[in-house]
Amino acid sequence: MAMLMKGNEAIAEAAIQAGCRLFYGYPITPSTEIPEYMSKKMKSSGGTYLQAESEVAAINMVYGAGAVGERVMTGTSSPGFSLMQEGLSYLFAAEIPCVIVDVMRSGPGLGGLGPTQADYFQLTKGGGHGDYHGIVLAPASVQEMVDLTKEAFDIADYYRNLVIVAVDGILGQMMEPVEFPPYQGRKLSPKTWAASGAEGRPKNNVISYYLTPDLGESENLRWGQKISLMKESEQRFSEYLMDDAEFAFVAFGTSARITETAVDMLREEGIKVGLFRPVTLWPFPEKGLSARLPQIKGLMSVELSSGQMVEDVKLIVNGQAPVGLCKRQGGMTPEPEEVVDAFKKQLLGRGQG
Amino acid sequence: MTSGITKYLFAGFGGQGVLFIGKVMAQAAMLAKRQVTWIPAYGPEMRGGTANCSVIISNKRIGSPTVGKPDIALVMNEASYQKFIASVVPGGTLYVNSSIVPDLPGRDDIQVVRVPVNDIAHEIGEAKVANIVMLGVIQALTPTLEDEILIKALVELAGKKPELADLNSRAFKAGIEYARKHV
Numbered sequence: 001m002a003m004l005m006k007g008n009e010a011i012a013e014a015a016i017q018a019g020c021r022l023f024y025g026y027p028i029t030p031s032t033e034i035p036e037y038m039s040k041k042m043k044s045s046g047g048t049y050l051q052a053e054s055e056v057a058a059i060n061m062v063y064g065a066g067a068v069g070e071r072v073m074t075g076t077s078s079p080g081f082s083l084m085q086e087g088l089s090y091l092f093a094a095e096i097p098c099v100i101v102d103v104m105r106s107g108p109g110l111g112g113l114g115p116t117q118a119d120y121f122q123l124t125k126g127g128g129h130g131d132y133h134g135i136v137l138a139p140a141s142v143q144e145m146v147d148l149t150k151e152a153f154d155i156a157d158y159y160r161n162l163v164i165v166a167v168d169g170i171l172g173q174m175m176e177p178v179e180f181p182p183y184q185g186r187k188l189s190p191k192t193w194a195a196s197g198a199e200g201r202p203k204n205n206v207i208s209y210y211l212t213p214d215l216g217e218s219e220n221l222r223w224g225q226k227i228s229l230m231k232e233s234e235q236r237f238s239e240y241l242m243d244d245a246e247f248a249f250v251a252f253g254t255s256a257r258i259t260e261t262a263v264d265m266l267r268e269e270g271i272k273v274g275l276f277r278p279v280t281l282w283p284f285p286e287k288g289l290s291a292r293l294p295q296i297k298g299l300m301s302v303e304l305s306s307g308q309m310v311e312d313v314k315l316i317v318n319g320q321a322p323v324g325l326c327k328r329q330g331g332m333t334p335e336p337e338e339v340v341d342a343f344k345k346q347l348l349g350r351g352q353g
Numbered sequence: 354m355t356s357g358i359t360k361y362l363f364a365g366f367g368g369q370g371v372l373f374i375g376k377v378m379a380q381a382a383m384l385a386k387r388q389v390t391w392i393p394a395y396g397p398e399m400r401g402g403t404a405n406c407s408v409i410i411s412n413k414r415i416g417s418p419t420v421g422k423p424d425i426a427l428v429m430n431e432a433s434y435q436k437f438i439a440s441v442v443p444g445g446t447l448y449v450n451s452s453i454v455p456d457l458p459g460r461d462d463i464q465v466v467r468v469p470v471n472d473i474a475h476e477i478g479e480a481k482v483a484n485i486v487m488l489g490v491i492q493a494l495t496p497t498l499e500d501e502i503l504i505k506a507l508v509e510l511a512g513k514k515p516e517l518a519d520l521n522s523r524a525f526k527a528g529i530e531y532a533r534k535h536v
Contacts, residue, residue, distance in 0.1 A: 176389065260417070
């Protein structure tokens with residue numbers, strides 16, 4: 001049965017249903033309903049909610065819990081996510097599965113609370129040090145927040161890799177009807193690598209450092225193979241009216257929702273546009289977008305940032321078609337009419353009307 | 354209200370229950386198997402005292418969940434009146450709590466409905482249900498859903514408090530009656 005739920009609460013409930021029994025976090029708007037919900041529900045679910053003294057502490061608690069093989073999550077918002085970057089790099093190197101939620105707020109600096117997607121570079125290019133990647137899932141509805149959060153834990157366990165669920169403040173705060181259908185998970189191997197008590201078996205070390213350069217390189221090459229595998233296997237996207245589209249918008253999260261309405265408005269004028277929505281920000285769904293390029297005369301990235309994802313779009317388009325940008329920053333969202341106007345100005349070469 | 358989609362804005366100061374009546378609309382829309390989104394203003398202004406939420410009810414999948422230009426807006430206090438009157442879509446309706454919002458300059462291209470909901474709520478005996486009275490007024494004049502569905506939503510959201518469900522249902526009906534007699 002459907003129920004109305006805020007996106008943040010839906011993420012928390014989905015995590016519990018996915019078997020997450022440990023949550024560590026430090027509250028920060030607009031993600032606070034995640035720890036709030038966990039603080040209410042985790043104990044009765046047989047788990048532990050712990051409010052850490054800081055985001056730095058929280059991410060290292062995640063490291064510890066993940067290292068012993070537990071399903072663990074933290075949730076935060078951009079400034080807190082920045083504080084966690086060192087931890088993310090360590091989590092990758094130690095190959096500890098975990099799920100991190102970033103309900104973005106605008107920056108740079110303390111930033112406002114309004115919806116934004118300006119963490120795109122940090123999310124997708126490795127915000128911490130070293131060569132690493134987390135898989136980044138970008139839902140665009142409360143239902144998708146449920147579905148992808150459940151799956152995030154499986155993906156994390158499958159690859160022994162961190163998975164980030166990235167949304168903006170509107171998605172975190174918005175209520176939509178959601179359902180929690182039974183979830184058929186992936187087939188997963190037992191966590192024989194976990195430091196879960198060595199009685200009756202050789203001990204396991206879950207560590208991130210290799211001080212000799214030759215070992216450092218061989219480990220990096222091995223991690224590189226995993227990155228390639230994830231890049232090959234985990235690209236996801238969703239399309240709206242793309243089959244006969246001559247122009248494509250590229251947008252994720254809330255900006256994809258706004259763009260969907262802009263697509264409807266342009267279609268009413270007889271202009272063949274569609275929406276290509278990345279569901280994974282990393283790996284970017286380059287195969288799906290490339291497959292559409294032969295039919296496309298022009299693209300427009302719609303973003304709540306100065307234009308970050310547009311760089312990835314341009315890499316894939318590689319000069320084969322013009323790539324425009326429609327953006328708002330600092331917590332503002334464009335009206336669908338603004339997207340329509342930007343499209344007409346930049347890609348049709350004419351102004352409004 | 355084009356093509357089966359209605360966009361609402363509910364605004365007032367904290368404690369007037371504007372987020373709640375948005376939730377009632379959203380819950381009712383879900384019960385009616387319509388598509389629906391509900392977004393609260395979640396910025397720092399909530400701590401300063403004003404609150405608002407926007408609701409979209411649609412027959413088809415909802416793209417943009419933001420409401421820049423509501424079809425139907427409700428302002429429970431003067432600050433919200435000043436802030437939102439310009440945003441109502443031409444041909445739309447602005448509901449005003451005339452118990453505390455003075456008769457300010459309006460607009461010719463929208464319908465402005467002034468109802469003293471605080472006073473009506475006071476007559477019912479519970480000042481805090483002014484928001485539900487207004488919900489009844491909105492339902493009487495610009496309905497999107499059936500009366501019964503809204504009452505069902507009110508009852509569901511009252512949870513395990515039957516006396517609250519009863520009070521809210523009475524306030525809702527009082528709003529409907531007032532609108533039919535006086536507006």
